[in-house]
Amino acid sequence: MSIEVGSKLQGKVTGITHFGAFVELPDGSTGLVHISEVADNYVKDIHDHLNIGDMVEVKVLNVEKDGKIGLSIRKAKDQAQQSHRPQRHNRANNRAKEDFEAKMARFLKDSEDRLSSLKRNTESKRGGRGARRG
Structure with missing residues (x-):
């Protein structure tokens, strides 16, 4: 065989x-x-x-x-045995998706704020006129 x-x-x-x-x-x-x-x-x-x-x-x-x-x-495993569940479109799933989208938007905003703050602080310490060196 x-x-x-x-x-x-x-x-x-x-x-x-x-x-x-x-x-x-x-x-x-x-x-x-x-x-x-x-x-x-x-x-x-x-x-x-x-x-x-x-x-x-x-x-x-x-x-x-x-x-x-x-x-x-x-x-x-046969396709029938595998757990392919049809996605249900109900309020709970829509709410979960909206919650995820809101969390992602909040995360991106916080991340951009932190990055811009970090850039501001870093560029002010790069030297130039009047900067002290430790």
């Missing part, structure tokens, strides 16, 4: 490192699921998602000439 890019296979987790998990495939070869391909959300500790001996469905991302196999658990 040859491993083809894009195929979905069942595999067994045989090893876990800080950068990913090694999965043994049905033909006996081993591939790597990088930590970024374990779940849709950020994975700080891979042990929160996988354990040695777990059976997982993986999708083959690439097969290198030297035999290395790149795998993904998150891309093996």
Whole structure:
């Protein structure tokens, strides 16, 4: 059985490192699921998602000439299983968006005020006539 890019296979987790998990495939070869391909959300500790001996469905991302196999658990999920929620347009979302826009505008104004104040203070200390040197 040859491993083809894009195929979905069942595999067994045989090893876990800080950068990913090694999965043994049905033909006996081993591939790597990088930590970024374990779940849709950020994975700080891979042990929160996988354990040695777990059976997982993986999708083959690439097969290198030297035999290395790149795998993904998150891309093996069907589109229906993934949590793609339709965005609802209600008052709470609109209010949250307005709150964000207001916060961003306030942040930009404060940032520009601080930057102009910093420039004023810095330029007055650059020297020139009458400036003291410490």
